[in-house]
Amino acid sequence: MTLNLDKQLELHRMMMLIRLFEEALEEMFSRGLLHGTMHLSIGQEATAAGACLALEKEDLITSTHRGHGHCLGKGADAFKMFAELLGREDGYCRGRGGSMHIADLSNGNLGANGIVAGSLTISVGAALSFQMQKKDNIVLCFFGDGAVNEGSFHEALNLASLWDLPVLFLCENNQYGMSMASDKAVAGESIASRGNSYGIESIQIDGNDVEAVFESVTSFKNEILSSNRPKFIEAVTYRYRGHSKSDRNLYRTSDEIEYWKEEKDPIKRYIGKLMESGVSEEKLKEIDTSVKELIRDSVKKALDSPLSPITNLEEDSYA
Amino acid sequence: MPELTAGQSINKALSLILESNQTAFIAGEDIGIYGGAFGVTEGLLEKFGNERIKDTPISEDVIAGLAVGASMTGSRPIVEMQFSDFIVNAMDPIVNQAAKLHFMYGGAVNVPIVVRGASGAGTGAAAQHSQSLESWFCHVPGLKVVTPSNAQNAYDLLLRSYVDPNPVIFMEHKLIYKVKENVTLNPIPKDSSYLGKASVEQEGTDITIVSYSNMVNVVKEAVALDELQNFSIEIIDLQTVSPIDFETIKNSLIKTKKLLVCQEAPPNSSVGTTVISKVVESDLFNILEVAPKLISGLHSPMPSAKHLESTVIPQKEDILNAIQDML
Ligand SMILES: Cc1ncc(C[n+]2csc(CCOP(=O)(O)OP(=O)(O)O)c2C)c(N)n1
Ligand SMILES: [Mg+2]
Numbered sequence: 129m130t131l132n133l134d135k136q137l138e139l140h141r142m143m144m145l146i147r148l149f150e151e152a153l154e155e156m157f158s159r160g161l162l163h164g165t166m167h168l169s170i171g172q173e174a175t176a177a178g179a180c181l182a183l184e185k186e187d188l189i190t191s192t193h194r195g196h197g198h199c200l201g202k203g204a205d206a207f208k209m210f211a212e213l214l215g216r217e218d219g220y221c222r223g224r225g226g227s228m229h230i231a232d233l234s235n236g237n238l239g240a241n242g243i244v245a246g247s248l249t250i251s252v253g254a255a256l257s258f259q260m261q262k263k264d265n266i267v268l269c270f271f272g273d274g275a276v277n278e279g280s281f282h283e284a285l286n287l288a289s290l291w292d293l294p295v296l297f298l299c300e301n302n303q304y305g306m307s308m309a310s311d312k313a314v315a316g317e318s319i320a321s322r323g324n325s326y327g328i329e330s331i332q333i334d335g336n337d338v339e340a341v342f343e344s345v346t347s348f349k350n351e352i353l354s355s356n357r358p359k360f361i362e363a364v365t366y367r368y369r370g371h372s373k374s375d376r377n378l379y380r381t382s383d384e385i386e387y388w389k390e391e392k393d394p395i396k397r398y399i400g401k402l403m404e405s406g407v408s409e410e411k412l413k414e415i416d417t418s419v420k421e422l423i424r425d426s427v428k429k430a431l432d433s434p435l436s437p438i439t440n441l442e443e444d445s446y447a
Numbered sequence: 448m449p450e451l452t453a454g455q456s457i458n459k460a461l462s463l464i465l466e467s468n469q470t471a472f473i474a475g476e477d478i479g480i481y482g483g484a485f486g487v488t489e490g491l492l493e494k495f496g497n498e499r500i501k502d503t504p505i506s507e508d509v510i511a512g513l514a515v516g517a518s519m520t521g522s523r524p525i526v527e528m529q530f531s532d533f534i535v536n537a538m539d540p541i542v543n544q545a546a547k548l549h550f551m552y553g554g555a556v557n558v559p560i561v562v563r564g565a566s567g568a569g570t571g572a573a574a575q576h577s578q579s580l581e582s583w584f585c586h587v588p589g590l591k592v593v594t595p596s597n598a599q600n601a602y603d604l605l606l607r608s609y610v611d612p613n614p615v616i617f618m619e620h621k622l623i624y625k626v627k628e629n630v631t632l633n634p635i636p637k638d639s640s641y642l643g644k645a646s647v648e649q650e651g652t653d654i655t656i657v658s659y660s661n662m663v664n665v666v667k668e669a670v671a672l673d674e675l676q677n678f679s680i681e682i683i684d685l686q687t688v689s690p691i692d693f694e695t696i697k698n699s700l701i702k703t704k705k706l707l708v709c710q711e712a713p714p715n716s717s718v719g720t721t722v723i724s725k726v727v728e729s730d731l732f733n734i735l736e737v738a739p740k741l742i743s744g745l746h747s748p749m750p751s752a753k754h755l756e757s758t759v760i761p762q763k764e765d766i767l768n769a770i771q772d773m774l
Contacts, residue, residue, distance in 0.1 A: 163752065164570060164572055164573065165570075165572065215751070215754060221751075223752030223754075223755055224574075224751060224755065225573060225750075225751055226571065228575070228576075229573055241575075242573065242576055243533070243575055244505050245505075277504035278508075280536075305505050306476065306481065307479070308476070375481075378481065379480045435752070438758050441747040441750065442747050444747065445747045
């Protein structure tokens with residue numbers, strides 16, 4: 129599959145948007161503007177961008193605690209995300225959810241989730257709706273390598289396979305669940321092999337190669353719709369920052385982090401590829417500038433917007 | 448006498464248990480090299496090795512389940528739920544197994560486990576990482592539920608929980624990890640009788656305030672406000688919310704004849720409602736001068752934004768207002 133230039137630039141732009149969004153958050157955090165903690169996906173942008181841009185708006189995703197990239201990838205407005213983290217009325221959840229719980233139903237994002245593996249069973253239910261309603265859409269379920277050791281992972285895969293549900297399970301294997309290296313936590317051959325053991329076709333891909341992610345999700349989506357079978361992708365990637373804001377990175381070496389930053393960075397690699405195929409430096413610069421402007425304006429607008437009013441929260445707890 | 452946070456004092460208690468009993472071990476997520484999400488197990492891996500400080504995959508169900516099985520067979524497990532919210536992933540081993548086995552098997556087995564975890568709100572961690580679920584476990588016969596409020600009683604209560612032959616749920620409010628105080632490092636007690644005893648933190652004759660966990664500290668802040676300096680207020684820290692020490696509450700109410708209960712958890716079917724119902728069911732009903740009152744968290748999930756979060760959690764001003772109303 130060769131992608132046209134527009135698609136390629138769209139993938140690049142999305143990765144830049146995710147990175148700069150999270151770098152802006154880091155900066156806001158260090159200025160003491162944010163209450164609570166957050167989980168950054170810096171270094172993992174190719175998986176979120178490649179997977180989400182392979183979907184239609186009507187396809188759904190379920191996301192994780194490390195979900196800013198998924199959310200932006202599915203079309204969320206950066207301003208409304210910043211506003212959410214700042215507890216503003218214009219935030220996606222009106223300041224009730226925060227970093228770890230943004231949902232954007234209008235763009236097909238069923239929500240980030242603070243519970244590891246919490247969204248796996250939910251994705252099965254959403255896929256069941258699609259099946260019952262005879263819709264030509266899929267649910268893409270994001271989860272981390274840490275989630276595959278929760279019981280609900282196994283229950284979800286088993287049922288999705290038994291019932292032929294249109295789910296694409298996408299494991300972002302960034303090689304650690306907090307401090308636990310995935311090779312010390314996952315018994316058996318690989319994470320992808322767990323999909324196979326439930327009769328679900330599964331592949332492992334380079335999650336830092338944005339086109340590889342885009343292409344695998346595109347072709348698996350088509351196959352899910354034609355064969356009515358769930359699929360499973362293990363995308364291997366790497367997180368640069370600590371697990372959350374309190375991580376001292378004692379469980380890995382700085383050499384390892386540097387290696388991934390220098391040799392495997394998804395954005396750097398893609399810029400190299402684009403320039404090799406003839407995209408001009410000015411074109412890339414133009415994208416860079418427009419994303420920076422978007423981020424700057426969104427932060428400013430969010431900071432200027434009103435705090436979420438204190439309403440009757442007990443009433444708000446029920447529909 | 449070292450100055451320690453509750454996280455550090457619990458660390459000392461864990462260390463003492465591990466030194467004194469070779470069958471004791473710890474299991475949980477990120478408790479090894481990371482030292483626990485809140486640093487409670489820092490340094491234990493270096494000291495005791497990975498045979499006894501067992502980092503697990505993210506698998507709460509088996510963390511609690513293995514504790515049950517190990518405790519039935521001569522080991523003394525103390526397991527960590529990184530945030531006590533995740534204990535809901537481990538409900539079967541705790542509620543259907545640990546709590547029942549001693550009774551159901553006619554006393555043939557004991558399940559002496561401690562399941563500890565970080566509870567409570569105030570850190571902006573939002574709805575899935577801020578709950579106070581202690582009353583869920585109070586509802587289950589066979590379990591004991593312990594809720595320390597400071598570094599000293601966290602230390603002492605953890606040792607007591609370990610000595611106790613029953614399964615104990617040990618809820619550590621995140622905010623007590625942030626406060627340092629001098630802690631006496633007592634030896635491991637011979638028996639667990641202190642579990643189930645409340646502590647009278649301040650004596651008084653005008654009103655009794657019953658509280659537990661971090662809310663005890665908020666109550667103390669309220670009681671220290673200028674507006675209340677002319678009143679004599681008794682503060683009781685339950686320490687153990689299952690069982691509840693009614694004897695201490697009763698002795699206090701005989702003096703004060705007024706009862707205010709303060710908790711962070713939502714009100715419905717909670718520790719506070721249990722305290723009040725026991726009091727009004729008893730002879731004390733006749734001596735109460737005003738209706739007992741419960742100050743609790745709102746019946747709402749915890750919002751992430753700071754100004755909304757503090758709307759849900761009782762503040763010292765709420766407690767002040769309630770005291771002034773009742774006096
Ligand atoms: C049920 C549950 N257990 C534990 C946690 C605490 N926790 C949050 S994220 C995390 C690590 C998750 O690892 P992984 O799934 O690989 O995702 P990553 O953080 O690497 O993106 C842990 C242990 C949680 N949120 N939910
Ligand atoms: Mg991971």
